[in-house]
Amino acid sequence: MLKITTLIITSICLLASCTKQDFEIRNLNGNNIKAFGHGGMGHDHTYPMNSLESVLKCLNLGMDGTEIDVQMTKDSVLIAYHGEELSYRTNLEGLVHEFNWSEIEKGLYMESPFLGYKISSLEQMFSQIENLNDYEFSLDVKIYPAADVDGYINTYISALINLVEKFDLSSHVYIESQHPEFLARLQSQKPDYKLFTYPSSFETGLQTAVEMGLYGISIANEDVSKEQVETAHKQQIRVMIWQLRSIASNKEAILKNPDIMQTDKVNDLLRLLN
């Protein structure tokens, strides 16, 4: 009898899930938090981060948008991929900028047996999303420089602008970078783009954002407090929080009043906010 009772209680606990909670949100986004996936469905999902399947699943679940990690191939094609090394997640070996797109598009994500989803270019991705302008995207620009850093950054910026303009996405994308020089050059060409600095600490991020007149700061949950978010808001700087890998961290981040959250637990965040 005890075993049956335990079984029933365990089942109820398993089936019960977190539900909507009322949060009093105060931010620069009309007091609403924009809910983004992290590379689609996040780090630990069976759809690999940044795969087209992961991004589509995230958007189809009802998220406002998603973060996408961006890298550039040797022939200047922007692809969606997270790590520096391709072997980290795929059956290829080497760095993204060492390969042409024609070589990378043959690669498969190998994180789970039998799944083998393909690596996607951003052009492919945006072409496949229905009602693209209903969503927003945060493009996390990864720069792993080749020999000619200067030329590499200029080419990267041209490729990015071409992509954004081709899909008429300028008001639907946020561009994040750890590289102030990249942000400065992009800003000089496209002052209306919404740029986020991706700093090592909140203080340096706020200073960079204020000095350069950026749109916001993109920062890990553990590196920012509610008070710091408020400080940024007072200076009209948006805050995008990431590294949200649990229900608890989703809740914790909501209480800090960010403008955008990039979560690895998409379903949980949707339940909390909707």
Place this chain on the structure above:
Amino acid sequence: MPFYKVVLLFIGMLFSLNSFGQPSNEKIAINQIFTEIAGIGGRFSLNYEREFLKNNNFRFLLRLGLGAVHLKDFTNTFNPDLVIPFALVAAYGKKHHLEWGFGQTFTNIVKVDLEYGDKQRQSGLSTQFTLGYRFQKQGRGLVYRLVYTPIIEYNKYFRHWAGLSIGYAF
């Protein structure tokens, strides 16, 4: 209901079965049902195994499973991926067994057709091997397995993999 919850409930049912089982295990059990975490079914699978030959301490079994990675596809529609492992297994021992085997896993996975932007199902066959430990009494009762299960995915990519199972023999 997410697939992992189905698996956990299934494990719970197995424990319940054991609690209702008769203390005597005289009858030889030739059927097994078990759930496997990872292993030749990918991430999770439910399996049926039938012993078709027994010779002293050798058992020979056929195994058929069903795994599903996603029950809903990326458009959030019910459209499960199919993972169907089939294997021929041998086990040596009385209660503690050395187990080895080989087989094929058929997969049918829903992906994006990058050319036309639609869903497409991609089918494939992968070769898998099993080597490991199995705890199983002669009669009814719980079965435990811990096995190394290397997979040659689509007969191209080698993957080290392993599985952990709990099941019931009857």
